[in-house]
Amino acid sequence: MQVDKKNGSICYNDDAHVYWDGSTNKKYISVTTLLEKYIPPYDKEFWSLYKAIQRVLTTDEFNMEKKRLLETHKIDLKYFESMYSLSEYDILTEQQNILDEWAATNKQSKERGTKIHSELENSFYKSEKCELKKFGISGDFVCKKDYFNLDLENGVYPEFLVYYQSPDGNLCLAGQIDLLIKKGNSIWIFDYKTNKELKFKSFYDSRVKKAQMMKYPLNGLMDCNFMHYTMQLSTYAWMIQKMNPDFIIEKLT
Known part of the structure; x- marks a missing residue:
């Protein structure tokens, strides 16, 4: 290596x-x-689905569901389909969009961090x-x-x-x-x-x-x-x- x-x-x-x-x-x-x-793992599956629900519902609808979602940490897609006429496909598609956005942001953040570290390190070697x-x-x-x-x-x-x-x-x-x-x-x-x-x-x-x-x-x-x-x-x-x-x-x- x-x-x-x-x-x-x-x-x-x-x-x-x-x-x-x-x-x-x-x-x-x-x-x-x-x-x-020693850091609890981030529940990416729940939080990406939580954000997807937030996006596809209206603000008032989401505010009614928010407390229950946070207290149970469970999301029943069948419930949202029957309650708000949201298709499971649409919710999961939005969830994937969010996961893709997170991945892109994480990549950009790492690249930015690497660039900043490199520039700061090299700045000390000029003299x-x-x-x-x-x-x-x-x-x-x-x-x-x-x-x-x-x-x-x-x-x-x-x-x-x-x-x-x-x-x-x-x-x-x-x-x-x-x-x-x-x-x-x-x-x-x-x-x-x-x-x-x-x-x-x-x-x-x-x-x-x-x-x-x-x-x-x-x-x-x-x-x-x-x-x-x-x-x-x-x-x-x-x-x-x-x-x-x-x-x-x-x-x-």
Whole structure:
């Protein structure tokens, strides 16, 4: 498999989004994949059908059905056919339209995110020395392409490949920090957020009368993208401090 990025013996392939140890061929799980294990799966079938019903009904009709749909999380197409003279074919066609729209939006979002990350990464390589006043950090900094040793006194590390292996070898974790800045032993970790909206609260589930939470043992945390990002950045910070306990995490953002 092609090596697109390498830190020590840890390799990364961009197309497959996989990490592995080039010397032992041992696979590493990505931080995002690990966190996904604690995020309840999105019910694409229900929500696409829910949106389809919303589109084919009038506003007043949908408002009458909305509460029942959210409380039961069940959609009986025969009911809508008899109640509103809607054919099952029309509803399912609209559902497929919505699924296609979601797929197109997701593709565009990934392409946009890749482009933004690439442009920001390359912007630091235009000059070996750079200033970081826009980040509120003073001083002159050095940025070297494909350089991952955290030994620069004032260093800028775009798309930094970070990894960790537990002493027993059971946890092999890797990921990429959008931007890591090091000044002495102080560390700043930045994540470029390219999604449409940052949500600070999770969906309120009418069936259980409470907000949807992440899975155990993170079930005290709301299942929203803000919390997902927070956990991701916190994990990166933990991994960095495992590399060197003397590092001080100044900021995660």
